[in-house]
Amino acid sequence: MDRHRSLRMTLLLAAGAAGCSSAKSRDIAVVTLAEPQAAADDAGAADDPAAPAPRPQRSAGWMQEADGTVHRASPVRCDATIAQRACAGTERSLQCRTDADCTEGPRGKCVSSFGQIGPYCGCEYACETDAECGPSEVCVCKGTGALREEHSVCAKALCAVDADCPGSTCGLSAYFNGCWEQVTLACRTKDDACQSDADCAPDANPGVACVVPDIEGESARWECAGISCAIGRPLVVEGAPRAAQPAARDDWRAPAALDVASLPPEVRERAAAHYAAVAALEHASIASFARFSLQLLALGAPAALVGEAHRAALDELEHARLAYDIASRLAGRAIGPGPLLDAAAAPVGAGVAEVVEALVEEGCVGETLGAAEGRELSRIAADPALAAALARIAADEERHAALSWRALSWMLATFGEPARAAAERAFSRAAARFAVDPAPGPLAHEALGLLPAHALGALRREVLAEVVAPCRAALPGLSRDNARAAPSSSPRGASA
Ligand SMILES: [Fe+2]
Ligand SMILES: [Fe+2]
Structure with missing residues (x-):
């Protein structure tokens, strides 16, 4: 049809x-807060004795403050389980058939889901440590802060741990922008437009939170944002x-x-x-x-x-x-x-x-x-x-x-x-x-x-x-290159 x-x-x-x-x-083809565990390593943490002292770190791993903000004191090892059911091969549409087809990220799993167009198979990716993610990425554990993903994900990181943010913290921004879930780590500074969700009057502005909406820039800024895609x-x-x-x-x-x-x-x-x-x-x-x-x-x-x-x-x-x-x-x-x-x-x-x-x-x-x-x-x-x-x-x-x-x-x-x-x-x-x-x-x-x-x-x-x-x-003069949209899987953490 x-x-x-x-x-x-x-x-x-x-x-x-x-x-x-x-x-x-x-x-x-259809495409379709974990408990911190032992610190994996200290890689990525700046060690600059001349820098202002960071906020005291009470322990390792992901930290949640009383105002709801979440930051990363030290790297943690995440549970990399992807609990979704494996692809049976009988689904209506198959972007993948086996886990071996899922090679765009770590620990790829070909899972079965059901959507508007019926049952389908698509790839999901999870991570256990930062080392499995790409450059300038860290592994964010399932359940951390506002993360909605059903498993751990690799996310773009402008800082890796609090020590990278002298006098401040390395905050986790996770929010749905209307098209995908943007997951980012960035330093909080006094110049940010907001410090926590409370600054965004969430009662009056449903869906708006204090997040990092621009993940392309190298100096991301925290501001109040909601669905923008x-x-x-x-x-x-x-x-x-x-x-x-x-x-x-x-x-x-x-x-x-x-x-x-x-x-x-x-x-x-x-x-x-x-x-x-x-x-x-x-x-x-x-x-x-x-x-x-x-x-x-x-x-x-x-x-x-x-x-x-x-x-x-x-x-x-x-x-x-x-x-x-x-x-x-x-x-x-x-x-x-x-x-x-x-x-x-x-x-x-x-x-x-x-x-x-x-x-x-x-x-x-x-x-x-x-x-x-x-x-x-x-x-x-x-x-x-x-x-x-x-x-x-x-x-x-x-x-x-x-x-x-x-x-x-x-x-x-x-x-x-x-x-x-x-x-x-x-x-x-x-x-x-x-x-x-x-x-x-x-x-x-x-x-x-x-x-x-x-x-x-x-x-x-x-x-x-x-x-x-x-x-x-x-249209005359336009090429046919890229004319067909390639099917793909879910974004890994943050993507377009
Ligand atoms: Fe319209
Ligand atoms: Fe329109």
């Missing part, structure tokens, strides 16, 4: 390639997606009439946090389309494209209102957006390369995935009002994706090589970004429109291969 045929044909038409053949069908069109400023913090207000709600009475309180609260984050991302998309409209004007785009971009901003406004209403009903209190502050007023860059790269990653890829995900979620949502809201969003996202492909087609034809090179770079980055499964989110609840992580990863790769790749290949 070719369930993405309609979406593919719509976007091929938008890209100006109505006569192109559709993607050939193919089998989609967006499907759709995020508002990206200085390389990071931005969204407003939640505020207690009810003037950003469009009635969704969701029935929440039968849901347990814990499920309601977690789902509320999820939809509050979704709403904030939809709200930020309004600013993103406003910026895109200005970029199109700056580049001399046709009136039709500028008009569509403005209409898309109004769609996003309605998406935000629907999502804030769903979040408010689930939470039992009014939730709306706070100010977007300087993010909404950030300078508008209008260079051809930066506009094309953002267009490809956020629009051609992000909105295409968003349209397919919205369709899937509306199909499985049990509540009719929720299903209707998701279907409305999915239909709009499909138009936004079509706008993106039309705009890319125009930019390639108008600006030639600089636009083509930028598009190639952006498609490659997007392929790498979605080649791994997201880590499990705060709640997997298909009836509430929250897919399990493996199912979401598999769906995204399916859409990349069956919709994005043929649309890309249909």
